[in-house]
Amino acid sequence: MAALSGFKAEIALSPTGSWASTGLTVIIKMFIPLTRSKKYPKKNPSHKLIVLLVALTCENTGAEQSQIPVFSTSTFSLIGEAKYPDNFSHYDYVNPNAPKGGTLNLAELGTYDTLNQFNSKGRAAYGLYWVYDRLMTRSADEPFTLYPLLARQLHYPASFKWVTFDLHEHARFHDGKPLTADDVVFSFDLLKQQGSPLARNNLRDVISATANTPYKVTFHLGEDAGKKALAAIAFQPVFPKHIWKNQPFNVALTLPPVGSGPMKVSAVKLGQSITYERVKNYWGGELASRKGLYNFDRIHVNYYRNLQTAREAFKIGQVDISYVFDAKAWHEQFTFDATRKKQVIKETLPFLRPPGMKGLVFNTRRSLFQDRRVREALLHLYDFQWINQHLMHGHAQRTRSFFAHTPMMATGLPSAAELALLQPYQQTLPACFFTTVPALPDSNGSGCDRASKSKAIALLAQAGWRLSNGKMAHEITGKPFTFTILADSFEAERLIMPFRKALASIGIQVKIQTLDISQYRNRIKTFDFDMVSWCFFHSPFLGAEQANSWSSQAADERHSNNLAGVKHPAIDALVNRLRQPLSYDDMVTTGRALDRLLLWGIYMIPQWHSEKVHVAYWQHIERPKTGRPFYPILESMWESSH
Incomplete structure (x- = not known):
């Protein structure tokens, strides 16, 4: 071990949590600054932890050394370095001290007939993504990075042949049950076998998942998998195994689902409306990736037959916010009394996402x-x-x-x-x-x-x-x-x-x-x-x-x-x-x-x-004026106290 002099060494488990049968695995930790290309200049003077895995294998013919670089980090970036450092406190585009409370009323068009958006059976209700947390989450002001949510850290080799996630041990489903690696493995199997075509396609290059410990899970990727496959895994939602193991997944769901996210379904009028309630004891409320978000106690979504009816509902205050992508409608229909009296705020903001x-x-x-x-x-x-x-x-x-x-x-x-x-x-x-x-x-x-x-x-x-x-x-x-x-x-x-x-x-x-x-x-x-x-x-x-x-x-x-x-x-x-x-x-x-x-x-x-988005909202709704999100984020808004 003389070659390791000067480094702090730790004995490490293999990705599946067992000792390698051929010898000893040693992890050497060192801080190395990651450089960025001129195309993607470094935005934060931070360093990433690179973990160098040195496998010392002993065989009858003698000792053979091989080095496999393994990265251990709390963020995952497809390109360059993450905008936010590991110890960031909140996103730039939120108000971390936003008050909680009130009700946000939204409009959606048509109808819905299922509360499961992860299969292809029917049209899912709007907002169900608030119900389920994912292993990692995206920010709304950079396109290439995932930040910690259910997973607090991930480890993966440079070959991307596997990835291990360390889960937050205090993560809970809405019914109070702990969220564990078994739930993650179950969710992966469910989506890969019975999910929508998009879900199955995104996970096609992932071979299997293993629960190493109650709070550590490893995914094994195919030979041709790369960074994007790893990102697809990280963005996977997690379902409660104790509920879904006893009911079919590939059918329409009409009962409120149980998730681990910041909102839960509190009332359903199938096809007409759905109401979400903020989870008061939400396990992840203090995470940096959740600070300043999901501030309303209730979000009520009412369904309208067509866009014109929804806009009329907005004009009389039954709907709180309206996004408008039709320039003619913006100039001709949003000139009613409340806009002239400044009771409704009108803003034209940059739309910073690629338009598709x-x-x-x-x-x-x-x-x-x-x-x-x-x-x-x-x-x-x-x-x-x-x-x-x-x-x-x-x-x-x-x-x-x-x-x-x-x-x-x-x-x-x-x-x-x-x-x-x-x-x-x-x-x-x-x-x-x-x-x-x-x-x-x-x-x-x-x-x-x-x-x-x-x-x-x-x-x-x-x-x-x-x-x-x-x-x-x-x-x-x-x-x-x-x-x-x-x-x-x-x-x-x-x-x-x-x-x-x-x-x-x-x-x-x-x-x-x-x-x-x-x-x-x-x-x-x-x-x-x-x-x-x-x-x-x-x-x-x-x-x-x-x-x-x-x-x-x-x-x-x-x-x-x-x-x-x-x-x-x-x-x-x-x-x-x-x-x-x-x-x-x-x-x-x-x-x-x-x-x-x-x-x-x-x-x-x-x-x-359009490179702009028009948004109108009643004056009791406030939004942050900091940062540059791709578009005005509903989840960052709150109800004004005045």
């Missing part, structure tokens, strides 16, 4: 939309410039990437690194794909762009469609070109109307079917639509979750997020690559190649996003 991709999705399972030339023709008829100017006060920006405002946004021609990923699939892509910069067609903003119409008609002709006597029909079958667009509100219908008019001008007949939100979501998740408006949100660090939106397997799996029915071997290869332990630069390159393929495929007509 909002647009009109083609269901390529329908024969009508299987020809890319047809999809491209309809893309040319979407006049964003006119819609923005006349219906949105000119405040919207066209979304031109599935990963807008992130490094994964495809720009210019494919880089050499992208080409290396795409060239194996060169036979499935046209030559122009490799020589064309991703771009959307722009109109002249007149609402009647002749050049756009001519281009659309020419593309349709190539695909076998002919315009005759004002009707677009297939030249062989004579079948007219007709389809239906689903909308979830009259406001959405209003924004689709100009597109329908443009289609009608070249003989395409479109019906807009407006449904309540529950019917709308059910039709979408069962792929029962021709075209639908949808938004694909994505993590700024892409991983296994992308398969749920773009893989061939997800295209055939009801309730997945592959609404368009995307099936392409190159896309499958890229989403599978995102499961692997990639460096950040490799992930960015893969994301750019994926973005390029999705844009080229024209699986949807990109619409718009």
Whole structure:
């Protein structure tokens, strides 16, 4: 042990909690400053604890030494260093001394029929994520880091082949029972076997979980797993085994669930309203990741048939806060007496999250939309410039990437690194794909762009469609070109109307079917639509979750997020690559190649996003004015004492 002179050594257990049969395992602890790249400069002058695991193995042939670096920390960052140091007291965007009490009244649209949001059975009630704590939690002002919650510390090797979490021993479920490693293992097995497609997909690269001790649990990851798989484990909710072991998980739940989070369900009118009550003796109330959050004693969520009804309820004080993403509505509907008298506070704040991709999705399972030339023709008829100017006060920006405002946004021609990923699939892509910069067609903003119409008609002709006597029909079958667009509100219908008019001008007949939100979501998740408006949100660090939106397997799996029915071997290869332990630069390159393929495929007509969020709230509600959260956080607000 002379080589260990000068270090404090401790005898350590293996990840599974037993002694290695071949010899002795020794942990040497030392403080080493973690450096950051220029792209992600260091934000806090803190150090992380690096644990170097030295395995001294003794065999008959002699002693053999191998070194395996193991990291031990209370935070987990996908990129660089966490914003907040290990000993932080609270997030910047909260008031740690916010008073507790009062009731927050919220509005939600449509209805709900289950209190289990982790399977695919029905539409879950809003707010259920307040009920369940997770091993680790995110902050709302940085995209890449997880902070302690149920787990106070984690340990993992540089290979990411396993991760061990040390649990808080005082964590409790709402019924007072202790939360232990057995509950964590049970929850993992439940989600992996019976969870939603997204949950199962996120955990696909996790092989097993083991309860080492009552408050230590180890997950074993597959060969191709990486940081993102570890993050998916850390963000796993934990269910009480003593309750769920005796009841089915993959059915709709109508009784209040038992969790370990800061709120619990106190009243349910199934489909109409749900009320949450602050847990007075919440076990995690003093954690830094919970300070200043969940300040209302009650949160009551009432369900309204449509958005207009919900806004009327807000105007008369039955709803306390309203987020508004429609610029026209913000300027025209939020000018009532209470706003003029300053009884309702109006704010326009920056929206700092990547916007995702909002647009009109083609269901390529329908024969009508299987020809890319047809999809491209309809893309040319979407006049964003006119819609923005006349219906949105000119405040919207066209979304031109599935990963807008992130490094994964495809720009210019494919880089050499992208080409290396795409060239194996060169036979499935046209030559122009490799020589064309991703771009959307722009109109002249007149609402009647002749050049756009001519281009659309020419593309349709190539695909076998002919315009005759004002009707677009297939030249062989004579079948007219007709389809239906689903909308979830009259406001959405209003924004689709100009597109329908443009289609009608070249003989395409479109019906807009407006449904309540529950019917709308059910039709979408069962792929029962021709075209639908949808938004694909994505993590700024892409991983296994992308398969749920773009893989061939997800295209055939009801309730997945592959609404368009995307099936392409190159896309499958890229989403599978995102499961692997990639460096950040490799992930960015893969994301750019994926973005390029999705844009080229024209699986949807990109619409718009806003870099601001409008929020109105009654004056008895207060919010913190510190920090820069991605958007105004409900959980950080409180009821004013004056």
